Every structure is written in structure tokens, then in C-alpha cells.
Amino acid sequence: MSELRETRWEKTLNVLEKNAVPILFLIIGAIGIIFSGYSMNYLGQEIIVRIARNSFLIISLLIPIMAGMGLNFGMTLGAMAGQIGLIFVTDWAIAGIPGMVLAMIISTPISALLGWMCGKILNMAKGREMVTSYIIGFFINGVYQLIVLYGMGPVIPIKDPALVLPRGYGIRNTVNLIRMRRSLDNLLAIRIFGISIPVMTLAVIALLCLFIVWFKKSKLGQDMRAVGQDMEVARAAGIRVEHTRIVSIVISTILAGYGMIIYLQNMGTLNTYNSHMQIGMFSIAALLVGGASVNRASIGNVFLGVALFHLMFIVSPMAGKNLIGQAQLGEFFRVFVSYGVITLALVLYEIRKRHTRSRAGRLLAQEQLDARRLADD
Amino acid sequence: MVSIRRFLNSFGWPRIIIGLFLLSLFIIAPFVGVRIGASLSDTIIRFGMNSVLVLAMVPMIHSGTGLNFGLPLGIMAGLLGGTLSIELGFTGGLSFFMALVCATPFGLLFGWGYGKLLNKVKGGEMIIATYVGFSSVAFMCMMWLLLPYRHPTMVWGYAGKGLRTTISTEGFYLHALNNFLQFRIGERFVFPTGMILFFALIAFLVWAFLHTKTGTAMTAVGSNPVFARASGISIDRIRTLSVVMSTWLAAVGIIVYQQSFGFIQLYMGPFYMALPAVSAILIGGASVNKASIMNVIVGTFLFQGILTMTPSVMNAVIHTDMSEVIRIVVSNGMILYALTRKSEVSR
Numbered sequence: 001m002s003e004l005r006e007t008r009w010e011k012t013l014n015v016l017e018k019n020a021v022p023i024l025f026l027i028i029g030a031i032g033i034i035f036s037g038y039s040m041n042y043l044g045q046e047i048i049v050r051i052a053r054n055s056f057l058i059i060s061l062l063i064p065i066m067a068g069m070g071l072n073f074g075m076t077l078g079a080m081a082g083q084i085g086l087i088f089v090t091d092w093a094i095a096g097i098p099g100m101v102l103a104m105i106i107s108t109p110i111s112a113l114l115g116w117m118c119g120k121i122l123n124m125a126k127g128r129e130m131v132t133s134y135i136i137g138f139f140i141n142g143v144y145q146l147i148v149l150y151g152m153g154p155v156i157p158i159k160d161p162a163l164v165l166p167r168g169y170g171i172r173n174t175v176n177l178i179r180m181r182r183s184l185d186n187l188l189a190i191r192i193f194g195i196s197i198p199v200m201t202l203a204v205i206a207l208l209c210l211f212i213v214w215f216k217k218s219k220l221g222q223d224m225r226a227v228g229q230d231m232e233v234a235r236a237a238g239i240r241v242e243h244t245r246i247v248s249i250v251i252s253t254i255l256a257g258y259g260m261i262i263y264l265q266n267m268g269t270l271n272t273y274n275s276h277m278q279i280g281m282f283s284i285a286a287l288l289v290g291g292a293s294v295n296r297a298s299i300g301n302v303f304l305g306v307a308l309f310h311l312m313f314i315v316s317p318m319a320g321k322n323l324i325g326q327a328q329l330g331e332f333f334r335v336f337v338s339y340g341v342i343t344l345a346l347v348l349y350e351i352r353k354r355h356t357r358s359r360a361g362r363l364l365a366q367e368q369l370d371a372r373r374l375a376d377d
Numbered sequence: 378m379v380s381i382r383r384f385l386n387s388f389g390w391p392r393i394i395i396g397l398f399l400l401s402l403f404i405i406a407p408f409v410g411v412r413i414g415a416s417l418s419d420t421i422i423r424f425g426m427n428s429v430l431v432l433a434m435v436p437m438i439h440s441g442t443g444l445n446f447g448l449p450l451g452i453m454a455g456l457l458g459g460t461l462s463i464e465l466g467f468t469g470g471l472s473f474f475m476a477l478v479c480a481t482p483f484g485l486l487f488g489w490g491y492g493k494l495l496n497k498v499k500g501g502e503m504i505i506a507t508y509v510g511f512s513s514v515a516f517m518c519m520m521w522l523l524l525p526y527r528h529p530t531m532v533w534g535y536a537g538k539g540l541r542t543t544i545s546t547e548g549f550y551l552h553a554l555n556n557f558l559q560f561r562i563g564e565r566f567v568f569p570t571g572m573i574l575f576f577a578l579i580a581f582l583v584w585a586f587l588h589t590k591t592g593t594a595m596t597a598v599g600s601n602p603v604f605a606r607a608s609g610i611s612i613d614r615i616r617t618l619s620v621v622m623s624t625w626l627a628a629v630g631i632i633v634y635q636q637s638f639g640f641i642q643l644y645m646g647p648f649y650m651a652l653p654a655v656s657a658i659l660i661g662g663a664s665v666n667k668a669s670i671m672n673v674i675v676g677t678f679l680f681q682g683i684l685t686m687t688p689s690v691m692n693a694v695i696h697t698d699m700s701e702v703i704r705i706v707v708s709n710g711m712i713l714y715a716l717t718r719k720s721e722v723s724r
Contacts, residue, residue, distance in 0.1 A: 121717060127500070131503040131507065132716045135716065136713065138652070139713055142703075143706065150697065332519045333519060338515075343508040347497070350497065350501045350505070354497075
């Protein structure tokens with residue numbers, strides 16, 4: 001009788017499987033720390049910096065996951081909007097916090113428009129949102145290049161010669177954000193045990209977390225979860241499914257734009273044509289490392305993910321150098337791991353989807369069998 | 378009128394617009410001082426270089442496994458074949474043949490594993506394929522550093538180990554196919570007969586395969602899996618076979634590409650190679666679960682034609698090279714168009 005019922009072993013396996021990725025990274029990180037020889041103080045400082053730098057961006061991914069649209073590879077759209085905001089603010093020579101706020105204000109309508117477009121397209125490609133949003137990122141990147149590389153100068157006035165390419169139009173490959181560099185981080189930085197903590201940035205992130213918690217409980221948040229569970233049921237319950245999905249992408253894109261501005265004020269330089277393309281991959285990988293999956297992610301996953309993922313990122317070149325004598329190997333290793341973890345998470349999600357379905361079927365069969373036995377007795 | 382409209386609809390608007398765009402480029406070209414002969418020759422050479430890579434899309438689309446965004450995995454097999462052939466000391470035309478031979482076991486092995494994986498993730502193939510491609514490129518980056526290659530033309534001079542980022546195929550299989558039966562018309566038009574014949578041969582083999590019993594079963598699995606299962610076809614087996622074929626074709630495709638291009642690009646070189654191939658076949662009129670050899674030929678010609686013509690013509694007309702931006706917008710726009718077509722969401 002018990003051979004059909006879930007055994008304790010299976011339950012343990014299930015728990016292990018759910019947390020397989022964070023556990024794996026904990027092990028990689030631990031090995032890396034040992035071989036890299038970095039001090040704990042240094043690692044602590046680096047991780048704090050990276051949590052402050054990246055968390056906002058990663059949190060922007062949570063809302064589409066809630067709405068059942070998977071990982072929003074289209075967050076690069078928001079990143080581009082944020083960058084356009086920063087380019088303008090740099091051109092107008094507005095420094096510090098006012099500059100950042102203005103950049104955010106400029107990015108908002110652009111993000112909203114791009115997000116709305118992205119949502120519209122994703123509604124036409126239900127069931128393969130992820131690959132579609134991924135391609136949208138590439139597509140809009142083309143449009144972004146058209147505007148920034150050719151439009152800025154002749155069509156959109158840019159005064160600052162330090163921004164414009166020597167040929168007279170188009171923005172340079174790197175834009176120096178010296179006026180804004182660390183303006184948020186240094187606003188209220190305190191030092192504990194020699195580790196500097198950017199309190200203000202963390203406060204902004206905490207505020208966003210509160211917003212996410214509140215949003216989950218709001219009417220719109222509830223609607224999104226219903227849509228994420230089952231679109232048809234949600235539609236029958238009178239929820240405007242398409243509209244809700246678009247809203248979730250718009251919010252995510254706007255947040256990604258803000259996140260990009262926070263990220264870049266910490267970096268201090270903007271790689272005009274590269275920054276946004278990489279950020280999507282790193283954010284998604286970090287979230288997945290934290291134990292999130294395509295349909296389930298929490299704020300806890302974000303912070304665990306940033307810490308573990310960036311720990312691996314910091315230690316692997318040095319560990320590679322000390323182990324094999326080639327730092328480059330470590331760099332390739334971390335690129336491989338970033339892509340590998342996304343692959344692994346996507347595969348596990350698809351397999352688990354099937355597994356859950358068959359397990360539910362098996363348990364149902366067992367229940368019926370039990371009921372019949374009971375009736376026979 | 379009705380028949381014209383029907384023809385236009387079946388041909389597809391995007392294809393017509395892109396075709397007209399290319400035609401107008403060819404018409405403008407002589408007026409702005411771009412030589413038609415040279416451009417046409419370039420277009421045909423680039424067609425030959427890329428056509429086998431585009432052909433690698435066909436089997437997977439046929440079996441309903443989706444667009445092969447995991448093309449880089451097959452390319453890795455081809456790179457292993459090419460470098461092994463050089464390492465083993467083959468030169469000239471023989472090295473091309475040996476590259477194909479060496480790439481085959483890797484292509485089959487990678488394809489088999491990749492196919493098994495894709496069978497486990499039905500419905501989410503395309504995004505997973507993308508990331509399988511990326512991971513394989515990143516993984517091989519480590520391998521190129523570690524594998525014990527020793528041939529002096531391939532490894533870094535000062536260290537004596539670790540492969541270079543680009544390896545010249547000169548002295549090995551450079552233009553092994555291009556120069557075969559090559560002829561010129563006029564001063565500038567060169568026709569790479571061997572390469573086109575090679576593509577024709579491979580395309581014929583794929584076409585012939587699709588008309589065998591197994592090939593028909595593959596089409597059935599792609600167009601109607603329920604019917605296919607009812608007729609006793611093992612869906613998983615057919616899908617795996619199609620993925621193996623696609624992967625092997627990608628391996629062959631990159632070797633053909635290298636013999637014309639002149640360089641083996643290792644490390645991050647093949648990273649984004651899937652996207653041009655995917656958009657080429659879509660421009661040719663394929664959809665997410667339907668593709669023919671004709672789509673490959675038309676699509677590769679249109680796509681490579683635009684790639685060759687836009688830089689020269691645009692440069693001459695507005696003195697700005699916007700070709701890269703146009704390429705990004707056209708190719709990704711095409712993929713988006715195909716992904717959002719309603720009729721394809723059948724499974």
C-alpha cells in the first residue's frame with residue numbers, strides 16, 4: 001500500500017531539489033573563498049556594495065513573475081530608458097541627487113511607453129513570453145542605438161561636447177557620470193568594523209520592498225496572482241487579464257529604469273552601448289541563484305541571490321588564478337556559471353511542472369485506491 | 378485581383394517589403410557608384426557561407442521543436458572538428474574533409490544530449506535552447522584554454538598552450554570549396570561554384586530525407602503531435618533525431634563558413650550566431666513550426682543581400698554607416714513577428 005504514497009525520502013529529495021541552486025552556490029562560494037585567499041572584511045565590503053548596487057534592479061523582476069509571465073528579459077528596456085535619462089541629465093550638467101531624481105522623472109514616460117509596447121507584444125505571444133521578451137530586448141536595442149548613435153546631435157540637441165562623438169553626432173561609448181557618482185551611496189554612509197554601508201541606498205531598497213509587500217496584498221496584486229495561477233479562471237472571475245499583464249510589465253520596466261539609475265550612480269560610468277545588455281542577464285541569474293524559479297520568487301530570493309551570485313563573481317578570477325594559474329579561466333568560469341544557472345533553473349522549472357502534474361495524479365490515484373479498500377472492508 | 382491578393386498573403390508581407398527594399402538597393406547602387414558586379418558576387422559568397430547554418434534550422438522546425446536558438450552548440454562541434462583536423466596535421470582540401478569527419482562524432486553526441494534535454498522541456502524549448510547555446514559557448518571558452526592543443530599555428534606563441542581567439546585557415550582549408558570550379562564573369566563578378574554545389578548537395582540530402590518515411594513522420598510530429606502519436610510514431614525519438622540532424626548541420630555549416638571567411642573564431646565569437654540564422658529562415662517565409670528548403674534559399678539570399686548592400690549603398694547616399702542598426706532592427710523584428718503569429722500556438 002505504501003509504495004504509492006510519498007515516502008519521507010521523497011519529501012527530503014523534494015526539499016533538496018527546490019533549494020538545489022542556492023546550495024550548489026554556497027558550495028562553489030565556499031570553495032572559492034578558500035582558494036581566493038580574500039579577507040572576510042574585503043568580501044563583506046564588496047557584497048554590501050553589490051547588494052546596494054543591484055537589488056533594486058532585481059526586485060523589478062518580481063512583479064511579472066507574480067503575473068505568471070516568467071522572467072522579464074525585457075527589463076533591458078527599462079535600463080535603456082534609465083540610460084537615456086542619465087544622458088540628458090549629464091548634458092544639462094545637473095549634479096547629485098537632483099540629477100538622479102530628474103533622470104528618473106525623464107525615464108518614467110519612456111519606460112512606461114516601452115513597457116506598454118512590450119506587454120502588448122507579450123499578450124500576442126502567450127506561452128512563450130520569455131523568449132519573446134528576450135528578443136524584444138534585442139529589437140529595442142536596435143532602436144536605442146538608432147536614437148543614441150544617430151539621433152542625438154542632429155535631431156535631439158546635445159550641447160556638451162564631452163558627450164558627443166568626435167564626428168559631431170552620436171553619444172560616446174562611455175559617459176562619465178562624475179557629477180552623480182555615489183551621490184546616493186555617500187548621502188548617509190556609515191562605517192561599521194571598517195565596512196562602509198550606504199544607508200540611504202539601502203533605505204530606498206527597503207522602501208521598494210515595502211512597496212512590493214503592499215502591492216502583493218493590493219487589489220491589483222491579487223488580480224495579478226490570479227492571472228498568474230490560471231488565465232481562464234481569472235477571466236471568468238471578471239479580471240481584465242490582458243490589461244493586468246500589461247500593467248505588470250509596465251511597472252517592472254519603470255522600476256528597472258530606476259534600478260539602472262541607482263546601479264550606474266554607483267558605477268560612475270555609463271557604457272552607452274553595453275551596460276543595458278548585460279544587466280538583464282546578471283539580474284536574472286542572481287535572482288535564480290537565490291532560489292527563485294520561473295513562477296515563484298520572493299524578496300528573500302533577491303537578497304540571498306545577490307549575495308551568493310556576487311560572491312562567486314568576486315572570488316572566481318582570483319580562485320582560478322591560484323588554482324590553475326590563469327585568472328582568465330576564472331572569468332570564463334563565472335560567465336559559464338551565469339548562463340548555466342539560468343539554463344538549469346529553466347530546465348528544472350519545466351521538469352518540475354511535469355513532475356508536479358504526475359505526482360498530483362499519482363496521489364489522486366492512491367486516494368481513490370484507499371477509498372475503495374475502505375469500502376471493501 | 379483575388380489571386381494576386383492570395384499570392385501576396387501566402388508570400389507574406391514582411392518578405393515582400395524586405396525583397397523590395399533589397400531590389401531598390403540594387404537599383405540605387407550603380408547611381409551612387411557602388412559596383413553591382415562586386416556586390417552581387419559578395420552577396421552570393423555570403424549566401425554560400427551562411428546557407429548551411431540556416432539549413433540547420435529546418436529539421437528542428439519540422440519536428441516542432443521550435444527555432445534552433447541553440448545553434449552555437451552545433452557550432453562548438455564544428456569548431457572542435459576544425460581545430461582537431463589542423464592539430465592532426467592535415468592540410469589543404471583534405472583538412473576540410475577531415476574537419477567534417479572530426480566534427481561528426483561531436484555533432485552527433487552533443488545533438489543527442491541536447492535532444493534528450495529538449496524532450497524533457499516541451500513547450501519551453503526556445504528559451505532553454507538559447508541558454509543551452511550560451512552556456513555551451515561559455516563552457517567551451519574554458520576548454521579552449523585547457524585542452525592540450527599543441528599545433529604552433531593555433532596556440533599562443535609565448536605560452537605554447539591555449540588556443541588563440543582567431544586562427545587563420547590559410548594553408549589548411551581556406552577556400553577549399555570556394556575555389557573549386559570557380560569562374561569569373563567580367564572583372565569583378567566571381568562565382569564560388571564549389572560552395573554553392575556543396576550547399577545544393579546538403580540541401581538535397583535534407584530534402585530527400587524529409588521525403589523518406591522517417592522524414593514524413595518528422596513532419597507529422599511537428600504539425601500534429603496527437604495524430605502522430607495515434608499512428609504509432611515515437612515522438613521523443615523523432616524529436617531527438619531532428620535535433621541531432623540540426624546540430625550536425627550547424628557543425629558542417631560553421632566549417633563551410635570558416636573556409637570562406639578565412640578564420641576560425643573561438644571563445645565568444647560564435648555567441649550570437651544563432652540570431653542571424655534564425656531571422657534569415659524567418660525572412661524566407663518559415664514560421665515557428667513550418668520550414669522548407671525554399672525558405673532557406675530565399676531567406677538567406679534576402680538577409681545576406683541586405684547585409685552586403687546596406688553598408689555600401691547607405692554609406693554612399695548619406696555618408697553614415699547605419700547598416701548595423703538596420704540589421705539589428707530587421708532581424709529581431711522578423712523574429713518577433715514570427716513569435717507573435719497566433720496560428721502557431723498549437724501545442
